[in-house]
Amino acid sequence: MGIGTRDLVKGNEAVAMGALDAGCRYYFGYPITPQNEIPEYLSVHLPKVGGVFIQAESEIASINMLLGAAAAGARAMTSSSSPGISLKQEGISYLAGSELPGVIVNMSRSSPGLGGISASQGDYWQAVKGGGHGDYHLIVLAPDSVQELYDLTMKAFDLADAYRNPALLLGDAVLGQMKEPLERKGAPYKDLPPKPWAMTGCKGREPNVIKSLYLGEGELERHIWKLHAKYERMKQEIVMWEQREIDDAELIVVAFGTAARIAKTAVRDARKEGLRVGLLRPITLFPFPEKPLQKASERTRTFLVVEMNTGQMVEDVRLCVGRNADVCFHGRPCGAGSLPKAGEILEKIRSLY
Amino acid sequence: MAKIDIEQERCKGCRLCVSVCPKKIIVIGSSFNQKGYSFPVMTDEVQCTGCALCAEMCPDICIRVWR
Amino acid sequence: MHPARDQEERSMKLVFDRPRCLKDVPFHFCPGCHHGIIHRLVAEAIDYYDMRENTIGVASVGCSVFMYSYFNVDVVEAPHGRASAVATGVKRVHPDKIVFTIQGDGDLAAIGTAEIIHTANRGENITVIFVNNTTYGMTGGQMAPTTLLGQITTTTPYGREFSQDGYPIRMSEMLATLEGSAYVARVAVDKPAHLMKAKKAIREAFRMQRDGMGFSFVEVLSACPTDWKMTPLEACARIENEMIPYFPLGVFKERKMPDHL
Numbered sequence: 198m199g200i201g202t203r204d205l206v207k208g209n210e211a212v213a214m215g216a217l218d219a220g221c222r223y224y225f226g227y228p229i230t231p232q233n234e235i236p237e238y239l240s241v242h243l244p245k246v247g248g249v250f251i252q253a254e255s256e257i258a259s260i261n262m263l264l265g266a267a268a269a270g271a272r273a274m275t276s277s278s279s280p281g282i283s284l285k286q287e288g289i290s291y292l293a294g295s296e297l298p299g300v301i302v303n304m305s306r307s308s309p310g311l312g313g314i315s316a317s318q319g320d321y322w323q324a325v326k327g328g329g330h331g332d333y334h335l336i337v338l339a340p341d342s343v344q345e346l347y348d349l350t351m352k353a354f355d356l357a358d359a360y361r362n363p364a365l366l367l368g369d370a371v372l373g374q375m376k377e378p379l380e381r382k383g384a385p386y387k388d389l390p391p392k393p394w395a396m397t398g399c400k401g402r403e404p405n406v407i408k409s410l411y412l413g414e415g416e417l418e419r420h421i422w423k424l425h426a427k428y429e430r431m432k433q434e435i436v437m438w439e440q441r442e443i444d445d446a447e448l449i450v451v452a453f454g455t456a457a458r459i460a461k462t463a464v465r466d467a468r469k470e471g472l473r474v475g476l477l478r479p480i481t482l483f484p485f486p487e488k489p490l491q492k493a494s495e496r497t498r499t500f501l502v503v504e505m506n507t508g509q510m511v512e513d514v515r516l517c518v519g520r521n522a523d524v525c526f527h528g529r530p531c532g533a534g535s536l537p538k539a540g541e542i543l544e545k546i547r548s549l550y
Numbered sequence: 551m552a553k554i555d556i557e558q559e560r561c562k563g564c565r566l567c568v569s570v571c572p573k574k575i576i577v578i579g580s581s582f583n584q585k586g587y588s589f590p591v592m593t594d595e596v597q598c599t600g601c602a603l604c605a606e607m608c609p610d611i612c613i614r615v616w617r
Numbered sequence: 618m619h620p621a622r623d624q625e626e627r628s629m630k631l632v633f634d635r636p637r638c639l640k641d642v643p644f645h646f647c648p649g650c651h652h653g654i655i656h657r658l659v660a661e662a663i664d665y666y667d668m669r670e671n672t673i674g675v676a677s678v679g680c681s682v683f684m685y686s687y688f689n690v691d692v693v694e695a696p697h698g699r700a701s702a703v704a705t706g707v708k709r710v711h712p713d714k715i716v717f718t719i720q721g722d723g724d725l726a727a728i729g730t731a732e733i734i735h736t737a738n739r740g741e742n743i744t745v746i747f748v749n750n751t752t753y754g755m756t757g758g759q760m761a762p763t764t765l766l767g768q769i770t771t772t773t774p775y776g777r778e779f780s781q782d783g784y785p786i787r788m789s790e791m792l793a794t795l796e797g798s799a800y801v802a803r804v805a806v807d808k809p810a811h812l813m814k815a816k817k818a819i820r821e822a823f824r825m826q827r828d829g830m831g832f833s834f835v836e837v838l839s840a841c842p843t844d845w846k847m848t849p850l851e852a853c854a855r856i857e858n859e860m861i862p863y864f865p866l867g868v869f870k871e872r873k874m875p876d877h878l
Contacts, residue, residue: 223706223709223710225706249709249710251705251709251739253702253735254731254734255731257699257702257731257732258731258735261695261696261699261702261703261706261732262702262703262705262706262709263706264696264699264703264706265675265693265702265704265705265706265707265710266706266707266710267706268703268706268707269673269706269707269710273706273710287696288696288699291694291695295694396673396691396692396693397673397691397714398670398671398672398673398714399669399670399689399690399691400670404688404689404691404692405691405692406685406692406693407692407693407694408676408685408692408693408694409694410682551625551626551629552629553626562648562649564648564842564849565649565848565850566649566849566850566853569850569853570808570809587648600629600632602632602633603809605633606633606654606809606812606813607654607809607812608653608654609644609646609650609651609653609654610643610644610653611635611639611644611653611657614633614634614635615631615632616626616629617630617632
C-alpha cells in the first residue's frame, strides 16, 4: 500500500507507515505485546528503502541506539509498551537533556508490573509528568484512530526536530490492534531541517559535543532554564485538541485516545436524549490544552473526565478549571474485559447533569 | 644526540618516567609545581638517547622528546 | 656558545609530542592513572591513520566520562553501560565514519554486559577500548566484575569471596567466543614492553574498523593507584604480579577476512 492510497490498516502498521513517510530510516525495537506489528512491518519495509532495522537485545539497548542515531543527525524511532517504556526512561531523560530529537511510541497495555496485555491509559503520568529523572518534558501526542496514529507519528518527527526534543506517541492496545480505513497521504513535501550540531565527523569545523553533563558553576541551571523556555514556547505554539458541541454544553466530557472514542458515542447518545453535552479531547497531552479548558469552564459548570485508569489526566483538568466548575471522574483501569462502555459513561452523564 | 622537555606544571609526580628511564638519568627534583607535586628533572642530558620511554609512560603527556 | 653542539641540536627532530587528536588540556585523572596513557594511545592510532575528521567518539560514564574534553573529534555522551548501543546507532547512520568507545569495568562488564555482548555478536564495525582496573574508580573504589578474589574494595571490605560475589569476569575471552568479534586483545600499559604491544593492538583495532572487518575490542589492564591505595609504581607492580596471572595478555581473536566476503 503506497502513498496516496486508502486501505483498511491495522493501527500498529499505521504507525510504521507514518514513520517511513516522515523520512524515518532507523528503527530500533524489542518485541512486546501489543505492538509487535510495528517492528515486524519495519523489518520488512525499512531495508527496501535503504533504512536500518535492528531488533535490539532489550528496550534499554534500543533507546540508546536511538540516542546514537539521533545524535548522528538521523530521524529515528523506537516503540514499546508500558513495561518497556519504563526501561527506556533513563535514555529518554538523556535524549531530553542532550536536546536530541527522537520518536518513542508507547502502545500502552495494563500495568503496574506485568499487568495484562489489554489497553489502559495508566501511562499518562509516565508520559506527561516525567517517568525519567529530572526537569524535562516530552512532547506527548495522543491519537484516537488509525488515521491519527499515522498522522501524529509524522507530526511527532516534525515536532521533535523543530524543538530538538524527544516526542512520545501515546497509543494503546486497542488502537494498535484495530483496523480502520487509512488515507496514506504522505508527509507534505519539505526539506528536513539542517542539523549542524550532529555527529558527522569534524571536517572543516570544530568538533561537536552532545552531552547532558554540566558540572561548571551555574552551567546546569542555565541549561535547564533553556530547556524550560522551550517547553513554554511549546505551550504557545503546538497545543492540539478536538472539541465537539462545547459552546452550549452544560456538561463537557474530557477524554483522550480510546476513552475519547467511547465517550464520543456516549456524548452523541446524550445529545439524542436532549442533554446538552460536549466533548473536549486533548490531542497534545504535553503541552496540555489549558486555555481551551479554562475558556470552556467559564461557561460550563460540570466536567466529566473519562479515563482508562484510576484518575490521572483528571488532575490536570482540575488544575486548568480551578474553582470555575466541578470536575468529576469515571474510570476503568483495565485488563481483560474492563474497557469502559458507552452505556456506563452515559449513565454517569445522566447522574451528573 | 637527544633531549627531552618536561612540562613541569602538568606533572603529577607519579614517577613512572623515573622508573622506566634505561639510563636512570631522570630523578625527582626538589621543587614543587603550582599543584604541589614534585616534578622530575634530567640529571645528565648528554646521556639521553631519545628512547622516549619516559614520554611513552607519562600519563599526562608532559614530556616531549627530540632526537 | 658551542657551534658544533648547536648544529647538532638544530638537526634534532621532535620525535615524541602530544597527538593532534588530543586537545592541549591537562587531564583530570589521578597521578599515575593509566587512563591518560590509554587516551593517548587511542589518539595516536587515530592520527596514524589520519582519521580525526572522520571519527566520532562515544563517551561512557566513569573516569572516562570526559572524553569530549580531551579528544578533538565529535563526541556524544552515553548513559552508563550503553555506550556500545549508542555507538551502534551512530555507526549504522554513518557506516563510513570511525566510531569508538572507551569504557571502564562497571560500564562495560556490569551494567553494560548485555550491550557489549550483543554489539560484539552483531559484529558492529566499531572499536571498544575496555579499561580494566579491577575497581569502580570514579565512585570511590567499589567492587567491579573484574575485582580479583581476596581484593579489598569499599564494598568487599573482607576481600572478594566467590561464594558471595562470584569470580572475576574475563571479558576478552568471553567476547572472543562470539562470531561477530573480529579482533579481541588484552594488553597492559604497566611497563614499556607491554605498552608497546598495547600501542600495536590499539592501532590494529582501529585498522580493523577502517577495513570493515567487524567488531574490535582491546582490554587494557590499568592501574588505579588512588582506589588501590598504592603509589603509581606499586600499582604497576600489582598489574604484573596479580592481574596478569588472572587476566593473561594476548590476542584472543584476529579475523583475517571480513565476514561478508
